[in-house]
Amino acid sequence: MVVAAGCGSDGGGAGGDTSQPPASDLGLPDLSGQTIEVAAIWSGEEQANFQKVLDDFSARTGAQTSYVPTGDNVSTFLGTRVEGGQPPDVAFLPQVGVLQQFAESGWLQPVSADVQEALDANYGTGWKELGAWEGEQYGVYFKAANKSTLWYSPTVFEQAGVTPPTTWEEFLTAAQTISDSGTPPLAVGGADGWVLTDLFENVYLSQAGPEMYDRLAAHEIPWTDPSVTEALETLGELFGNDTLLAGGAQGALQTDFPTSVTQTFSDPPGAGMVYEGDFVAGVIASDTEAVVGEDAQVFPFPAVGDTPPVVTAGDVAVAMTEGEAAQALLTYLASPDAARIWAGAGGFLSPNRSLEMEAYADETTRTIAQALIDAGDDFRFDMSDQAPAAFGGTKGQGEWKDLQDFLANPSDVAGAQAALEEHAAEAYGG
Known part of the structure; x- marks a missing residue:
């Protein structure tokens, strides 16, 4: 199966098509007085x-x-x-x-x-x-929420002569070209560990595939598995090159998610693009002068493996x-x-x-x-949201902290895997 949840908005106005279908008769009961x-x-x-x-x-x-x-x-x-x-x-x-x-x-x-x-x-x-x-x-x-999106400044892309990439290799090449043109390519809100878990999940889902994603999400395979090694090495191609990150790795670690968005769509732009889900649009609308669809545009997360990922989240009633x-x-x-x-x-x-x-x-x-x-049933739900909160959803510990440490030192893949497995085993009960 599965896609993250219910954060922000595009700040859109009063609605889409004015000729929407009439209300359906859903057969709801009379609940007067309740x-x-x-x-x-x-x-x-x-x-x-x-x-x-x-x-x-x-x-x-x-x-x-x-x-x-x-x-x-x-x-x-x-x-x-x-x-x-x-x-x-x-x-x-x-x-x-x-x-x-x-x-x-x-x-x-x-x-x-x-x-x-x-x-x-x-x-x-x-x-x-x-x-x-x-x-x-x-x-x-x-x-x-659709967490498999990157938001970008078309002005920065045009000035650098690049177009939205569709593969990870194209993404790294475009980022380097933007850097060479004089603008930091990518803003990352690394101070918020959940941004890093989302990044990892997109890379892992596309590279390792849905079945391995499900096994890792259930901790049926350890975080020391070779598939995790490969995903972290891939992320390290980004994290280990300070010219590709706004402020370098240390700057990313000091940048929270909303700031990563506002710095990208400031004037002049502090980055050419920013990673996160559809809810980026809400921050753009409320905290910047940029107009979604004009000054701020979006492209799908590039394919790391054979197919691009669709990672989601959501609120269930x-x-x-x-x-x-x-x-x-x-x-x-x-x-x-x-x-x-x-x-x-x-x-x-x-x-x-x-x-x-x-x-x-x-x-x-x-x-x-x-x-x-x-995406049908080929999406995957946010992996950290499927984990015990002690591992996948708590500031300053577990996966959030381990990936922040990896961002700070992306050459130590083995050390990152050991820490992730230790904390996952504790949270999942062995």
């Missing part, structure tokens, strides 16, 4: 856009909705609510591992027949499998209380009608294959969304 509490990580503009989705659900069913922001540590917030006997009716989980942990603990309700019918109609097998645990369906992936209200909301969220609302507002990708591309607010987002859908 209140549904929904918990998710979104705040600010994302929360406001999601509220539009909830408002449409309320208009269809008569239910009142109450939104509760979880903060960054979603699993801790929800665990505390469960232990206190007050779980939300529906929660959005950003990590596959958390869904599996909660399902194993008995904190989630399996989906109803109506939800399953909507999933079967609108979602591919890979996305359904991500929302399942031990053969039981629990979740609906509502918001997705799950029912944490019994009853028809939570299941009705899941049914609605599995429909293209719900996805269409946020797609039109911007800052959103949907894995729902029934959502028409015209629903997205701009051509750049449509291109990224189409790549997500076209």
